[in-house]
Amino acid sequence: MPEGPELALAGRYINEACGGLVFCGGAERSAVGRGPEVPFRSEAYRLGAAARGKELRLRLEPLGPGRPQALVFRFGMSGGFRLRPAAAPPRHAHLRFLTRESPPRALCFVDARRFGSWRLGDAWQPGRGPCVLTEYRAFRENVLKNLDDKAFDKPICEALLNQKYFNGIGNYLRAEILYRLKIPPFEKARTVLEALKHQEQARRKKNSSLTLSKKLKLKRDNPDLLELCHTVPMEVVAAEKNLLDPDHADNHTAFKNWLQCYGVPGMSSLRDHNGRTIWFQVTTRASKRRSRRAENPATLAVKKEEEEEEEAVPEPPRKGRARARRAAAAAPASSEPEAPVKVTRRRASARKGAGTAPAV
DNA sequence: CGTCCACGTCTAC
């Protein structure tokens, strides 16, 4: 579930499904939940939610006397919220808020892997930047004003996971965003982003004579990297229709269909320096020409025809820097030169699971 | 059965 869009959707889900409900009692915490007991109890209270990047704030507002209580959640790899009959809570529900309905229901914070957590109070985690979804202006400025930060010494694909600057971007979004512009993932972040500044200025000059509506259209049709950090996650939020049931089957299917790069057959993948898989498309001179011509591709058709050509593989990480605990697979023999890094190119026929296809 | 992989942080050599 959980990158910016999923947190935003969880917030909407809570507000829409629970906005009209009255809750009562305290917050029931499971024995293993990664968060504190919640010092709150009320005979009648309401819930409201707001998301910022990869955090979600929940407010418990008593209808009668009593002080409100706020909680800030992070979802880790598997967290989310569900409203369920209180008698049949989902597995791994670590915090539950009961409604006053006749057969009561419970809004549950569910998190199988327990990398998620909550804290008391309404403060966002200090050090996380503005939300790419809800604070676009501030987000953009925060990046462009701080390009001297060493965070931008890193490859763009790694910088995009830095929540100090890209609060809400995660592993699938970084792939989808870079893919839209065909930016090689291991290009230095500062180089990519400095270019935006100049580009911004150049365009402003060039377009100064155009009408406002033409300017807007130009901007829409040629989004830069930072704009995509906003619009791409917005697409996910807009696409999800079954808000009231986060685990409705259609949702997942729609999401899978939306992905153009992450985990998609035909795309390539590498481990970044933190051992995370970065998905991207190997670009060739030919394919660049092709996509420039196509501009608004009937995506599926374009993907299919992607085939063998001499490739301009992005600068790979200097080392395999792979997973945590490897079963001593690749021989550690020769130290440097041949990086154990594999560029995997999946053909359309390849099996669906990630990491299956043969290296080329 | 087993191994590998997963939408994310954290902290400790």
Next chain:
DNA sequence: TAGACCTGGACGG
């Protein structure tokens, strides 16, 4: 920059 923290799904033998 390795791990640690977790469960569960997909796939292989």
